[in-house]
Amino acid sequence: xxxxxxxxxxxxNASASVQRxxxxxxxxxxxxxxxxxxxxKTVFNQxxxxxxxxxxxxxxxxxxxxxxxxxxxxxxxxxxxxxxxxIGIILCGEETTDRFLAKETILKSEQKYRELVExxxxxxxxxxxxxxLVFVNNAAKDIMGMLPEEIxxxxxxxxxxxxxxxxxxxxxxxxxxxxxxxxxxxSTIITKDGTLVNVITHAVVNHDERSGNxxxxxxxxxxxxxxxxxxxxxxKNDQLRQLSSYLQTIREEERxxxxxxxxxxxGQQLTGLKMDLAFMNRRxxxxxxxxxxxxxxxxxxxxxTIRSVRQISSDLRPGILDDLGLIPAIEWQCNEFEKRTKIxxxxxxxxxxxxxxxxxxxxxxxxxxxxxTNIARHSHAGEVVVxxxxxxxxxxxxxxxxxxxxxxxxxxxxxxxxLIGMEERAAMLNGLLTITSxxxxxxxxxxxxxxxxxxxxxx
Numbered sequence: 540x541x542x543x544x545x546x547x548x549x550x551x552n553a554s555a556s557v558q559r560x561x562x563x564x565x566x567x568x569x570x571x572x573x574x575x576x577x578x579x580k581t582v583f584n585q586x587x588x589x590x591x592x593x594x595x596x597x598x599x600x601x602x603x604x605x606x607x608x609x610x611x612x613x614x615x616x617x618x619x620x621x622x623x624x625x626i627g628i629i630l631c632g633e634e635t636t637d638r639f640l641a642k643e644t645i646l647k648s649e650q651k652y653r654e655l656v657e658x659x660x661x662x663x664x665x666x667x668x669x670x671x672l673v674f675v676n677n678a679a680k681d682i683m684g685m686l687p688e689e690i691x692x693x694x695x696x697x698x699x700x701x702x703x704x705x706x707x708x709x710x711x712x713x714x715x716x717x718x719x720x721x722x723x724x725x726s727t728i729i730t731k732d733g734t735l736v737n738v739i740t741h742a743v744v745n746h747d748e749r750s751g752n753x754x755x756x757x758x759x760x761x762x763x764x765x766x767x768x769x770x771x772x773x774x775k776n777d778q779l780r781q782l783s784s785y786l787q788t789i790r791e792e793e794r795x796x797x798x799x800x801x802x803x804x805x806g807q808q809l810t811g812l813k814m815d816l817a818f819m820n821r822r823x824x825x826x827x828x829x830x831x832x833x834x835x836x837x838x839x840x841x842x843x844t845i846r847s848v849r850q851i852s853s854d855l856r857p858g859i860l861d862d863l864g865l866i867p868a869i870e871w872q873c874n875e876f877e878k879r880t881k882i883x884x885x886x887x888x889x890x891x892x893x894x895x896x897x898x899x900x901x902x903x904x905x906x907x908x909x910x911x912t913n914i915a916r917h918s919h920a921g922e923v924v925v926x927x928x929x930x931x932x933x934x935x936x937x938x939x940x941x942x943x944x945x946x947x948x949x950x951x952x953x954x955x956x957x958l959i960g961m962e963e964r965a966a967m968l969n970g971l972l973t974i975t976s977x978x979x980x981x982x983x984x985x986x987x988x989x990x991x992x993x994x995x996x997x998x
Contacts, residue, residue, distance in 0.1 A: 540627065560606045938985075
């Protein structure tokens with residue numbers, strides 16, 4: 540029947556039973572709930588709701604029908620699923636008046652349901668409480684390369700991949716003791732030729748409290764192609780991350796080289812030029828006031844150029860980072876940020892420099908610079924607090940501003956790329972970057988990365 544209890548199909552036994560118990564004929568289109576007595580409708584509606592919630596309802600009761608008294612029936616309501624939705628209900632009734640139990644599963648008692656099972660591309664199976672397979676559908680031929688009769692009667696766990704046996708066995712054990720629906724899990728199963736197939740399994744456990752019998756019926760879907768695609772994607776991502784890390788390293792090396800060349804070579808040449816200008820001023824300045832003024836202006840221009848060279852060199856690669864380390868570099872950067880933007884910047888540090896490696900220091904410093912750039916451009920903040928401390932075996936760098944905040948989903952592509960770059964740098968440090976922001980409540984950037992082990996730090 541459908542979810543409104545309209546009868547869609549029935550077998551001859553169902554027709555004969557209705558004729559026998561109710562003295563009436565059954566027809567397609569009739570409503571099953573018309574057979575429910577008024578005093579039982581509350582219980583029936585409760586059972587119907589459980590089935591619509593994707594549960595199997597099974598019970599046994601005594602009935603006094605118009606056509607026959609003292610009849611014991613075992614009734615089972617089972618949901619018919621499609622795309623994770625209940626689209627119908629299968630009702631199975633078994634007379635147990637003579638206390639003769641002839642239990643059959645729903646797959647055997649309903650031909651239409653069995654046809655659905657047998658034509659499914661998913662592997663559908665049932666095991667008893669000993670873990671023995673009592674039913675497998677025809678999909679076993681396509682997925683496992685074996686006929687159902689080659690599988691039925693054997694232990695389910697024997698077909699599970701070696702690395703998954705212990706975990707799956709525990710899942711089955713827990714499920715057979717449970718009264719709830721069995722959750723999804725991924726594993727591998729062994730085919731006839733010994734290869735492994737990746738599957739995702741979903742199962743439902745059925746308990747018969749009266750007889751003590753328990754079954755676990757599940758579907759296993761072949762997801763080998765998806766798993767291969769995920770592995771290939773993961774490999775590509777790893778390769779891209781390695782390439783990105785390599786390019787970042789090369790970039791830092793080039794910046795360091797260029798910064799040194801500018802600072803040393805160009806700086807020395809400008810210093811020499813200034814000395815020559817000073818010599819000429821001393822030599823000819825007294826003889827010609829106009830020449831003296833011009834030479835003085837040229838020396839001032841050279842001084843300004845030297846300062847520009849130093850600033851460009853510092854922007855490319857602060858020498859303090861290589862000479863003194865990360866902590867002094869952060870202090871210097873905070874001071875520079877405050878002088879440049881007029882935004883108050885406080886640095887609270889609880890970490891020893893020795894706990895941070897050279898490459899890590901570069902990554903942390905670049906993330907700090909990018910954070911400062913974002914604050915200066917977008918936040919309208921009045922104060923920034925930078926904190927560095929130990930948490931367990933990690934170092935946590937926190938950059939908090941009291942600016943206007945933002946919603947990440949509304950960020951521009953350019954700013955989003957900046958955040959992605961920061962996250963990638965954090966990943967290269969084997970760290971984690973989290974960004975928390977609320978409108979008018981500021982933004983917090985938190986970088987967590989592993990500290991050097993004590994023995995490594997001492998080296």
